[in-house]
Amino acid sequence: MSDTRQRDEIAALGKSLFDRGLTFGSAGNISLRLEDGWLMTPTGSSLGDLDPARISRLDRSGCHVSGDAPTKEAFLHMAMYDCRPAAGAIVHLHATHSVAVSCLQDIDPAxxxxxxxxxxxxxxxxxxxxxxxxxxxxxxxRAVREMASDHHAVLLANHGPVVAGRTLRDAIHATEELEETAKLFLALRGLKTRPLDPEQVADLRRRFPVAT
Structure with a gap:
């Protein structure tokens, strides 16, 4: 895929996230791995109106080489990429329900x-x-790096999710699934629920291994 098409994809999918309320204001950021570096959304930008030409380009060492200055949270993306060589893209959002879950006191941190x-x-x-x-x-x-080797998705306390995928669409689809599950979890709190049992979870992991 050409540089122009990659930039256009970031802008189009960022706008889709914004228009559907999965991000807001200037919150959230996206990155895409290139053969010789990365593309990242700029600092202070809104995913709802990204200018593809102004998306930041970083070289292999993470130095900013063109476009606007990259997101202030570039270090989160780099930490995840360092531990997940197959990851082609990373999405970090402040999606409402995921953030709400990250603020709860009685959740299992593991x-x-x-x-x-x-x-x-x-x-x-x-x-x-x-x-x-x-x-x-x-x-x-450093905390993200400790978890990223074993997990392609993490939830930052009082902040939001960071999700890696083989492609940008994979990362976005996983982030959307996380947000919808967080929404379900909050809706079901206080009610008797029936999550999948360990055998069902193990069967799904055999059939559909998560690989990024």
Whole structure:
């Protein structure tokens, strides 16, 4: 895919996320791996009106080489890419229901959401919670790096999800599944629920292994 088409894809899919309320204002960022570096959404930009020509380009060492300055959370993306060489794209959103779950006191930090649906197991699997760090704190990158080798999706406490995929569409579809499962989880709190049992989860993982 050409550089122009990759930039256009980021802008089009970013607008789709924005228009459907999965991100808002200047929150959220997207990156795409290239053969010789990365494309990243610029700092302070809205995913709803990205200018493809102004999307940031970084070289293999992570240095900004063209376009507007990259997202302030570029270090999160780089930490995930460092641990997941097959990942082709990363999406980080402040999606409302995912963030709401990340603020709850009684969730399991090793696996935040129960396996409510087959597609959640197929697209996310296990979702660890990363402890809270202030935006821009490099300890956050270190915490993400500790989890990223074993998990292509993590939830930042009081912040939101970071999800890697083989392609940008894969990363977005997984992020959407996470957000919908978070919404279901919140809707079902206080009610007797029937998540998938361990045998059903194991069967899904055999049939549809998550690989990024």
């Amino acid at each position: 696996n935040v959401l129960p396996p409510l649906t087959a597609y959640y197991v197929m697209r996310i699997g296990t979702l660890p919670l990363i402890p809270y760090f202030a935006p821009g704190d490099m300890d956050l990158a």
